[in-house]
Amino acid sequence: MHHESDRTGPHLGPAEFERLGAEALRWITNYLDRAETLPVAAQVEPGDIRRSFPATPPETGTSLDDLFEVMDEKVVPGLTHWQSPNWFAYFPCNHSFPSILGEMLAAGLGTQGMIWATSPACTELESLMMDWALDAFGLPDRFRTGARDGDGSSDCIGGGVIQDTASSATFCALLAARERATDGVAGRDGVSACPPLVAYTSEHAHSSVEKACGMAGLGRANLRLVPSDPETLAMRPDELERLMDEDAAAGRIPFYVCTTCGTTSSGAIDDTAAISEITRKHGAWLHLDGAMFGVAAICPEFRWVLAGAEHCDSVCVNPHKWLFTNFDCDLFWVADRQALTRALGIMPEYLRNAPSESGKVIDYRDWQVPLGRRFRALKLWLVFRHYGLEGLRTALREHIAIAQEFADMIDADPDWIRCAPSPLSLICIRHRDGDERTQAVLEAINASGEALLSHTKFDDHYVIRVSIGQTRTRLEHVHKLFELLGMHGHG
Numbered sequence: 001m002h003h004e005s006d007r008t009g010p011h012l013g014p015a016e017f018e019r020l021g022a023e024a025l026r027w028i029t030n031y032l033d034r035a036e037t038l039p040v041a042a043q044v045e046p047g048d049i050r051r052s053f054p055a056t057p058p059e060t061g062t063s064l065d066d067l068f069e070v071m072d073e074k075v076v077p078g079l080t081h082w083q084s085p086n087w088f089a090y091f092p093c094n095h096s097f098p099s100i101l102g103e104m105l106a107a108g109l110g111t112q113g114m115i116w117a118t119s120p121a122c123t124e125l126e127s128l129m130m131d132w133a134l135d136a137f138g139l140p141d142r143f144r145t146g147a148r149d150g151d152g153s154s155d156c157i158g159g160g161v162i163q164d165t166a167s168s169a170t171f172c173a174l175l176a177a178r179e180r181a182t183d184g185v186a187g188r189d190g191v192s193a194c195p196p197l198v199a200y201t202s203e204h205a206h207s208s209v210e211k212a213c214g215m216a217g218l219g220r221a222n223l224r225l226v227p228s229d230p231e232t233l234a235m236r237p238d239e240l241e242r243l244m245d246e247d248a249a250a251g252r253i254p255f256y257v258c259t260t261c262g263t264t265s266s267g268a269i270d271d272t273a274a275i276s277e278i279t280r281k282h283g284a285w286l287h288l289d290g291a292m293f294g295v296a297a298i299c300p301e302f303r304w305v306l307a308g309a310e311h312c313d314s315v316c317v318n319p320h321k322w323l324f325t326n327f328d329c330d331l332f333w334v335a336d337r338q339a340l341t342r343a344l345g346i347m348p349e350y351l352r353n354a355p356s357e358s359g360k361v362i363d364y365r366d367w368q369v370p371l372g373r374r375f376r377a378l379k380l381w382l383v384f385r386h387y388g389l390e391g392l393r394t395a396l397r398e399h400i401a402i403a404q405e406f407a408d409m410i411d412a413d414p415d416w417i418r419c420a421p422s423p424l425s426l427i428c429i430r431h432r433d434g435d436e437r438t439q440a441v442l443e444a445i446n447a448s449g450e451a452l453l454s455h456t457k458f459d460d461h462y463v464i465r466v467s468i469g470q471t472r473t474r475l476e477h478v479h480k481l482f483e484l485l486g487m488h489g490h491g
């Protein structure tokens with residue numbers, strides 16, 4: 001039934017919105033409830049989904065009454081279910097009901113917080129959430145945004161901002177580093193006006209570092225991928241030092257080092273404290289990419305994961321991976337906000353306004369690549385409010401405990417070899433029969449739809465990554481995965 005009476009011109013009316021909205025909530029709850037029973041990877045061929053929709057937009061509006069049927073029939077089969085408890089691929093991208101409510105509120109408010117004046121609540125709740133998170137993870141005060149903004153004082157040095165992704169944080173940190181290293185010349189006159197700049201990261205770091213070097217015009221060839229230790233798979237500080245010394249001796253400027261807390265391949269944790277001594281010697285910017293494992297620092301017993309952060313110029317962690325907060329939400333702190341805003345700040349006439357010019361407020365558009373920005377702080381606020389730090393610790397500890405139990409099962413099984421340290425929630429394994437067998441097992445499990453795994457390579461050898469962290473993953477799901485490994489990997 002189409003409720004025409006509630007419409008205002010072409011617009012959906014409020015009563016209809018409420019009715020459909022309540023149905024949408026029921027549908028979401030039901031979807032999450034049954035996600036476990038669905039094949040984890042989408043079982044479709046390229047083009048299938050597109051073909052099932054009309055090729056052109058409707059000329060006249062149609063009722064949304066069949067929306068949820070169409071979702072079930074046409075959209076859900078094309079989903080890979082990131083919120084299935086049988087999700088073990090890549091890293092998690094988990095979420096929670098409080099976070100979904102936060103996303104709904106942000107969508108409903110429809111604000112765009114590019115500058116303080118375009119929604120003071122968007123900016124101020126965000127800077128407060130960055131300080132809450134800083135306290136939650138035990139990060140040092142030099143990254144605190146502080147309450148000083150807005151009360152007339154402009155002596156804040158560090159500060160935090162919510163970026164869309166860790167890739168953006170890496171890129172923004174690199175631009176700020178370039179600004180600092182060239183005293184503004186690179187931003188103003190271009191990199192060709194500067195001596196060659198060189199960046200460094202572990203061979204196992206995320207590809208976003210390479211991408212950032214390309215985007216910043218440094219050239220990907222000017223990123224050194226530092227060899228890792230064969231046991232820990234973490235960046236070797238001695239190798240980093242050797243490379244930085246060599247570059248400096250050749251007249252190049254070692255300007256940016258990115259360490260990782262939880263490398264994407266193996267979950268390795270670089271020794272940021274040791275590396276900070278080397279970066280300091282060269283005056284390079286040190287960025288700590290804690291996208292995955294940084295959030296574990298919320299538990300006192302895992303606070304060590306961010307050791308050395310106190311020596312960094314910038315740090316990021318991703319609540320949208322493992323802290324029950326919808327994608328997108330990356331927390332990015334800098335020790336010197338001016339390096340960042342000098343690199344990214346801009347003031348066109350059409351955005352001039354008194355609060356910005358007073359220097360009393362933060363305009364987050366100067367802390368990120370885009371101008372516009374969503375009200376992301378709401379979902380994080382609701383996550384903190386609902387769980388409290390204790391609730392978040394309980395949830396992370398449960399994931400880590402079941403991951404450790406899984407690691408023990410692997411260690412006790414003669415068919416499988418654990419091939420990287422697994423102190424937290426990522427376990428890397430290979431079959432004793434070799435690469436082909438390892439890959440065949442992964443492909444069989446993924447094709448079965450019972451679970452989803454992804455892979456990497458160490459020394460050119462195929463490795464299965466078992467990444468635990470979906471909100472509803474429990475021990476029983478990990479037991480089932482172990483059985484699947486046995487079923488496809490035995491004999």
Ligand SMILES: Cc1ncc(COP(=O)(O)O)c(C=O)c1O
Nearest residue numbers: 165166167206262263264289291
């Ligand atoms: C260590 C690390 N850094 C950065 C990223 C990029 O994450 P995002 O999607 O937030 O850009 C990832 C993604 O898995 C990652 O593992």
